Amino acid sequence: MNSTVSISNQRLAQALEIQAIGVIYLDMTGRLVGANDAFLAATQYSRDELQSGQLTWQKLTPPEWIEASEKAFAELRSCGETTPYEKEYIRRDGSRWWALFVAKMLDDDIAFEFTIDITDRKLAEQALERSEQRLRSLINTIPQLVWRSAHTTDWVWTSEQWTKHTGLSSKQSKGKGWLAAVHPDDYARVIAGWHPCPNAQRAEFDCRIRNAESGTYRWFQGCATPVHSTSGELLEWVGTFTDIDDQVCSREALAQSRDLLEARVVERTSELQSALDELSVEVSERKQAEEKLVQSEKLKAIGQLTGGIAHDFNNLLAGISASLEIMQQRMASGRTEHLERYSSMALTSVKRAAALTHRLLAFSRQQSLAPRSISPKQVIAELEELIRRTVGPHIRISCNFAAGGFVMCDPQQLENALLNLAINSRDAMPDGGTLTINTRHCRFDQRLADELSLQAGEYVCISVTDTGEGMDANVAAHAFDPFYTTKSIGDGTGLGLSMVYGFTQQSGGSTHIQSEPGLGTTVSMFFPSDTGPTPEARKQVQHALPEANGENILVVDDEAPVRVLVSEGLREQGYRVREAEDSESAYQLLAQDEAIDLLITDIGLPGAVNGRALAETFRSKLPGLKVLFITGFAADPQLEAAASLRSTALLTKPFAMVDMTERVHSLLTEED
Template identity: 30%
Template sequence: MQDRAEASSTDASADAPLGSEAHLELATRVAQLGIWDWNLRDNSFFYSPRAREICGLPQGDEPLRMEQLQARTHPEDLPRTHAMLLRALDPAIRERLPYEYRVVHEDGQVRWVVAHGEAMFATVDGAERAVRYIGTLQDVTERRRLGEALEASRTRLQLAIDAGRMAVWEADLRNDTLVGSPELNRLLGFPADAQPTREQIRAGNPPGERERVEACARAALARGERFIETEYRYIRPDGEPCWLLLRAELQLEDGEPVRAVGVLMDVTGCRRAEEALRSSEARLKLAQRIGNIGVWEWELPSGDASWSREMYELFGLDPEAGITPEQAWLAQVYPEDRVAVDEAVLRSTQSGQPVDIEFRIRVDGQTRWIRSRGTPATDPDGTRRMIGVNQDVTSTHHQRATLEARNRDLQEAAVRIGRERERVFELSRDLFAVAGFDGYLKTINPAWTCILGYDEANWLTRPLLEFVHPEDRAGARAVLDCLERGDAAPPFECRLRCDHGGWRWIAWTAVAEGESIYVVGRDVTHEKIAAQELEAANRQLRNQIEGRERVEATLRQMQRLEAVGQLTSGVAHDFNNLLTIVLGNLDLIEMAVDDPQVRRRLDLMRKAALRGATLTSQLLAFSRRQRLETKVVDLNGTVQGMSELLKSTMGGSIDVTTRLQPDLWSALVDPTQIELVILNLAINARDAMPVGGGLTIETSNAALADEPRQPGEPVPGDYVAITVIDTGSGMTEEVRAHAFEPFFTTKAVGKGSGLGLAQVLGFAQQSGGGVGIESRSGEGTTIRVYLPRAYSVAVGGISAPETREHVEPLPQRRYALLVDDDNAVRDVTAARLRQLGFEVLEAGSGGAALDLLERTAQVDLLVADFAMPGMNGVEVAQQARTRRPGLPVLFVTGYADQTALAGIGDERVVQKPFRDDELERKVRAVIGR
């Protein structure tokens, strides 16, 4: 102390004596404090006897060294204490905070001390610095141990609360507020971060429950108790009902409850167990007390255990009987189960994982099952322990045993069903298989081999798509991709190849699960064939319906044409009669006149009459009442013979091209009429190309197999076709639909009669063929005329036109009976016959002709008009031949009914008007026979 008094005079207060040593010693002894003084000038340390005792330093007055003090400081605390020392000695900081640290005595004992210190500063060498550091030491080891014990107790309590899933709460009854642990929100059904109000909580109380709990509290207070315990029903916000166990302690002021603290547990499961086992009074009582839950704690490795009261009751023991947990454990638990529980707890403490195990106990001669759940924990001093809860699960165990028995029964049934399914798998006619996403089959049933023929090795070693029909592989691949994506695959069908080379239709259903695809296929080949046959029948029916519609359309067209034909036939007949008169008289006048001017005018009149005859020929062709002289014709020769005529007719602006098939069949057709048809079509094409273009005439063989789709087209058969193609303006759909109608034309007035295509159609159909047309507006027109094929070699084309020669009379005088209802026609015909040398007997009707035949001895020729009122020419001829067999007959007609003249040869029919010397030639031919 004297050394301290003699310190430098630079700071008198720093060197002042500490006071009376007796007084100081008394103070330190009372406060259990040790005093230390560190002189920083000479780096000497003074520690009072109590301070030396606290730090485990030797007693005495000798100064201490820094190394001694550091050696006594716990190594883990040394960096922290050194840092705090520096802060206390820093003039800028001058920290005076107390700090705790550990000291280690020489015998290894560890003590906790708390140090309070303050530095004294002085100016040394012009700078302020710490010159002394004085303070006290206090041993707080016992206080630390008490705190740690309290914390461990709190930890154990929390573990027990967590293991029992209990919520801790505190209610201020005066202010009507409630606070609780996080478990409270879970029990009440609120979100973890919610702060429900008392009104929200009360809303979950069913009617009468809150009043019953309050009555329970008032009854406890009336008995002088502050602890209440009851169970009540509660409805969570999501509507789920539950049972809660309430334990609470009431705090009173002036006899009134002002505060309540307690725990809340969900005992719904226990309540349900109660309701299921109402017959067991013991279990009901146990369930009413915290759901048959007991709390236990087991310290390792000492083996010391502590049980709650409920644990004793759970084991059927009196908690006040003085029985230790070890005695109860050994007495009640089955020996073979104790070993399993001990091993499970040991493994849990070593691994740090919770333990959950069941064991048996014997209570009143009965075996009960206890479920024990525990959590390992380690105290701050390193002591290991296990804390947990036990619960009576006898009923649950019995239920589980019953369930296991039922599961065994179900497993046996499943095995039996599995065997039955295996039989179905083996015997089914459907294809069952398990496949992978790689397209390979993993398992198949025998139906694959039975239906498709390959052995099992073929199916399992080759991709399934290899057996799928090429046209169906894309669809099968799409189904595999759909299943691999995890989507549901629709039912699908595909064809699989059989080992004999055929194909079978299979209808599939497939689902994917995990890495496998489960497929079921059914052979629907017969159904497919039946469907195809049905489709073919439907198609045939549709074709028949379409054919019928086409026939009906054709019939309607034919009826219209027939009506027009009847009109035009009559007009043509009368017109031919008039032309016969005109041309006949022109021939007679021409023979009597030599004046060139007159003969020129007569020639003009003849040409006009012949044009009228051509028009009537067109009318007859349209009405199909003209008389056709069919022959075997080479159409290639016909087209070649007309090439010059066509080029001159088309003019220089239209390029005419022919494409003739070398091996063309012969056609059975009237040579003269086919030439007119070709010329007519060429002229129509020219009119469609006013600024020029191209005209192509083709010949081809046509073997038609399909029924006609448009009116005018031919029926199936072999035909020789002449096709006229132009690059003209073409036709619209509307125009093309009316193209073959008589008198229909798109030309200007006076530019066309509208009979051209109608004549072509009439000629083709009368010949036994038909006409097809293809045209689009702006793309030209193609007209194809189908003519019947002749099955003999063609003998030539159209014969060269005959030149009119002078008529020589017959060598001997003959008598001709002429019958015609038209006087003028009869007069012209009689004149032509007289030029041949006939004596002509004229009659205006069939009856008159037959009368003349009866009265006249010699008649060498009967010339009869076909169309007459009353009795036609054929009937007159038939009557005349009954009277005079072998009488030559020649028919003159403006049109010919094919039915009536079916048996009359062309050599005995003369068309009106008479052209060139046709009448004379056929008269000579008939007389010659």
């Protein structure tokens, strides 16, 4: 009998050693009278503190969870055990953790309770809920009517905008119910334009959809995009309806106006003056209709922007691919002449692709700039010849620079902004004139800074002035609006000034316009002054980059070409480099050998663990680990904040190998 009890006690003791499950014993006052090591580790309390008798479940429970815990405790007293429930606990340092609890009474008025840490699951659920809420908010904010369907034309979900416009709930629209909102005459057009099949591609079709509030039909453009599985199987359709009623009405108005004009000219040849008056009215109406059509076409162009981007990038990728294939063929056959020509072509395409990304991100104010301390005078002086060739010989250029002065901004984007402004000035002076570029120092107190939407302090102003046509107050007020232009159709996109404005805003400054009709225009860009050491002074104190000392580097990137080339470049510098294509293989390398000095990881890794989460896990094992994030898009504020921490850096693709090598040297030689 004693042997059996001893074996049972031994088994119980071994069970309590399980680190994944915490166990506590409580008396009926709520005082903890015992706990295993797993529970003490989770709460950060010592066994001495437990044995002091001061620990209670009330002390470990947040105030908002007291009522729920008391109900569970009452259930324990009355029923002898509790149903499993989830709540938060407070650690010794004040932080919180989530756990799953279940308790049972023993014979001596003592209860024992099992706890399982579910913090990671709860955080993942909260993150998923936030992500879904953001997606729902985005879908319900855009004016398009959004829907999803099965692999057939049977709908399974609709957005709030659809219900608001048609009056049909998501339930009423399921299956073929959505067709109740479509004009009966348009059924055939919709089915013909959208015919689901296993090899279906993106489909577009126009139809009239009934508005529940007015009872009338409006024209919409439908767009259905197929979603395929990895094996190519058609899973479902995601689609939108975009209101194009104004565009259709504008076209009809233009056609009616043209027919009416022709009829009236023939009909009233005997009354020339009267016909001319009416013609003027009709021309005015036609102009208004054309303006409405152009505006609606611009709105439609926004929806097709992604297609244009894909087209441009495909062209650039074609140039890169063709150049590299020719180089491979020539090297395989032993012909090494002219290889530099093809590598130059590929590199040119890469730079054009990067420039396209930079321009798009500057417009959306999501561009990850590469600011450094620069002299505006030097940038303008180096750019002056290009500006002269751009504006032509009929325009005189004058540059006046204030002495000294440095700003912290991206020099390439500053060049783009100056070229944009120079081109605008050229177009405003078709008969010639003077283009003046000035720099000056400014100091703004709070009152002046508020008027210019700036922070009080010192600034460098770069102004571009022309002697052209100028603009009135109404045009100047809309000059920074995207797509706003006074040029003829096809002569301008209306994006130039908006891109300049976005660049200065992102650099901590602002852009302002002064203009009057007939007196020319001045565009002033204000940048915060860089009061730190000048670039020349920095160069004098900068030491040579240290040689590699065989430091261990782990490179994680699912893009094999990027991973291999980065690794080879670092090995050339004398580093010991290992590679991983995803987080799982990276964890395996960590388990084999924890001798890692620097982790270089892409942000967008395949699987559930991204680059930032991977870095956090590695640092939990290796607290002194240096981290270099590499990414093609750095608009996430949280990522930029993480990259600003000590021993962490961010590098945006595409990057030069020398830039990557310098960043690695800087991180590895940084003092902890």
